[in-house]
Amino acid sequence: MTIPLSILDLAPITPGQTARESFASSVLLAQTAERSGYTRVWYAEHHNMASIASSATSVLIGHVAEHTSTIRLGSGGVMLPNHSPLVIAEQFGTLATLFPDRIDLGLGRAPGSDQQAARAMRRDPMASEQFPQDVLELQAYLRGESIVPGVQAVPGGGTDVPLYILGSSTFGAQLAAALGLPFAFASHFAPDSLFDAIEIYRRDFRPSAQLSAPHMIVGVNVIAAEDEDDAQQQFITTRRDRVRAMISRGPAARAFTDDEIDAFLTTRDGMYIANMMKYTAVGTPSQVRTYLEDFAATTKADELITAHQSIDIASRLRSVELTADAMSTVAA
Numbered sequence: 001m002t003i004p005l006s007i008l009d010l011a012p013i014t015p016g017q018t019a020r021e022s023f024a025s026s027v028l029l030a031q032t033a034e035r036s037g038y039t040r041v042w043y044a045e046h047h048n049m050a051s052i053a054s055s056a057t058s059v060l061i062g063h064v065a066e067h068t069s070t071i072r073l074g075s076g077g078v079m080l081p082n083h084s085p086l087v088i089a090e091q092f093g094t095l096a097t098l099f100p101d102r103i104d105l106g107l108g109r110a111p112g113s114d115q116q117a118a119r120a121m122r123r124d125p126m127a128s129e130q131f132p133q134d135v136l137e138l139q140a141y142l143r144g145e146s147i148v149p150g151v152q153a154v155p156g157g158g159t160d161v162p163l164y165i166l167g168s169s170t171f172g173a174q175l176a177a178a179l180g181l182p183f184a185f186a187s188h189f190a191p192d193s194l195f196d197a198i199e200i201y202r203r204d205f206r207p208s209a210q211l212s213a214p215h216m217i218v219g220v221n222v223i224a225a226e227d228e229d230d231a232q233q234q235f236i237t238t239r240r241d242r243v244r245a246m247i248s249r250g251p252a253a254r255a256f257t258d259d260e261i262d263a264f265l266t267t268r269d270g271m272y273i274a275n276m277m278k279y280t281a282v283g284t285p286s287q288v289r290t291y292l293e294d295f296a297a298t299t300k301a302d303e304l305i306t307a308h309q310s311i312d313i314a315s316r317l318r319s320v321e322l323t324a325d326a327m328s329t330v331a332a
Helices: 019-036 057-066 085-098 115-120 127-143 170-179 194-204 228-247 258-264 268-275 285-299 313-331
Strands: 005-009 040-043 072-079 103-108 163-167 183-185 216-224 280-283 303-308
Touching: 005 019, 005 313, 019 040, 019 057, 019 313, 040 057, 040 103, 057 072, 057 085, 072 163, 085 103, 085 127, 103 127, 127 163, 127 170, 163 170, 170 183, 170 194, 183 194, 194 216, 194 285, 216 228, 216 285, 216 313, 228 258, 228 268, 228 280, 280 285, 285 303, 285 313, 303 313
Parallel strands: 005 040, 005 303, 040 072, 072 103, 103 163, 163 183, 183 216, 216 280, 216 303
Antiparallel strands: none
């Protein structure tokens, strides 16, 4: 491939599907990514969302790791303010002990939930202010150099699980640069600060024991299909479903028709939500290849993490395969 490709899997629970079926789909997706030459698959911590099954991120990583052999697996990310650094060090130290040299630990500071779910998790509203210090504490546990006297991560100490800072604003770029860590920007749903974050990260990066030079990972949505019209229709369906999920929350929420969603998309709020998918490669393999090449060149990304957005698992797996094949053809 011309640029390393990875995958962000949100473990979606599609209409009529169970969480168990979602996990089976995630296994199939990771196996397909492994065969197709992707670098890693990451899973994101979300809570109180009926359409996403990756809330217990470390458990899901372990399950998928048992059914794959070589591909790297990790969090994209663990929302560290929801947890103590020691607990995360123990969880990912366990994973790294069971699956050596295959585990990544991406860290974010958002709650990954709504305010009610944050309260249910006993989350301190000020916890995100401690994010930089918590990252350093976590890193020290994993190195076996605890900065908390008398406390060590078992397992975890000495595993040196690689850390990645995730972000959708310039804050994450500043922190990743200051700590000398890889930085992944969530441009697959938060496109507006992408280029400011890239500039800050590359300008201010300071080498560390983990990383000698900047490593910028950029998120992008992908829907690849053999037929362009099919890909475009999948994109329309995916965008409608994203809008529907965002405006239909709560037990009393009613179902919106496609016509109602399309009308909403013409409003200011609708266009704001639609803009979340600004960076999306849609079309045939050659069209997706052209988009990803241009996107990588424009952002000067060191790696692209692709979120394949097809609704059904068969189309999603095919998108994964077609994208990898297209990019490999360029490299040849």
